[in-house]
Amino acid sequence: MTAVLAALAVVDRARETELLEAALASGAHVVLEGPPGTGKTTLLRRVAAARDGSFALVEGNAELTPARLVGHFDPALVLSRGYQPDVFVDGPLLTAMREGGLLYVEELNRVPEETLNTLLAVMSEREIVVARLGLVRAAPGFAVVAAMNPYDAVGTARVSSAVYDRTCRIAMGYQSAEAEAQIVAQRAPAPSEAWRDRAVALVRATREHPELRVGSSVRGTIDLAGINHQLARARGVAEDDWRAGLDAALVALSGRVRVDESSTRRPEEIIAELYVAHFGTDPADAADGSDGSEEREEQRSGEA
Structure with a gap:
């Protein structure tokens, strides 16, 4: 042990x-x-x-x-x-x-x-x-x-x-947000405690989203943090890079959640929505005066 x-x-x-x-x-x-x-x-x-x-x-x-x-x-x-x-x-x-x-x-x-x-x-x-x-x-x-x-x-x-x-x-139900944050801290690197807490909140939100029949466990948060760390290193960007975090969330969570039969959306769309809700909009969009919706729609179309 x-x-x-x-x-x-x-x-x-x-x-x-x-x-x-x-x-x-x-x-x-x-x-x-x-x-x-x-x-x-x-x-x-x-x-x-x-x-x-x-x-x-x-x-x-x-x-x-x-x-x-x-x-x-x-x-x-x-x-x-x-x-x-x-x-x-x-x-x-x-x-x-x-x-x-x-x-x-x-x-x-x-x-x-x-x-x-x-x-x-x-x-x-x-x-x-x-x-x-x-x-x-x-x-x-x-x-x-x-x-x-x-x-x-x-x-x-x-x-x-x-x-x-x-x-x-x-x-045995899910642990508290504080406990899940402790687990993630033991298992995967994170840019900061604040980033880790937002990642935990994002994953916990998948369990309550009205369009998701099944949400992700804390394993999703662990993978999100680990993939984000590796993506940032590969791209040569900061570990709290917004786009690296979004891509990590899509990879780590889209296969773990199950969309309700009544929903017409794909899991990637819901994960992207939750990511923006917890991490904000892309700072690059704010810099050029765009809200980033057109680019995100192109990204989702490409994934389809």
Whole structure:
């Protein structure tokens, strides 16, 4: 565990850290529920590091079969030695069970139903019967922690009541503006605190814009600051250059936001609008008496 991750975990997350530690100490399984970029994985990694136990991470997707989760017999060794326990290759679930560690399942609502049923049985009984291997019981300290974004409807399935009945739920919303500014300060360079605060405000505004169905997480602010830094260096301009910041915002945020179906505008137009709202108009336009609207319209037409 790096010092950076440990520091990020505690930014505006003291309550969630305390709740997770208490739930795990009681022997409960936990679901961390919240939008992307709210620190779910970082929080768990910090708590896991403090436990001095193993930590197995699996990504929930259509390819997470029961065999990949539980483990399998090595085919080559089976041919020569048969189905012996020592030729079984533990998957992340059995690894966590044997070592009394944490199994972290990302994107729980993307896990196939068959695999989820296997996981539910282990969560209830803390043991599993594997064909030709036998019964495997979980060592003390074993727990399942899952994470999910309840607002993502693409490629996901509804999480059943059976999951919630076997888990405790910790809801994680976005941090405060001050906390997000701290996170960005730890992860990316910024021309000044004032610039960083405006960038944070811009990204937070994407979450409330009436034409955006999904806004950006703090990761968007981190990328905005990082791209702005590199663009300014490449162009040989000041790091608070207005146009470098606009281009960085377009690159960092236009793919992260989702425009509502009722809107006729493209994400680039909305990001440009929010950028002007938080960073002002282009100083070069003010110098030549133009408001810059014609040039920005040409830029948007070119992007189309």
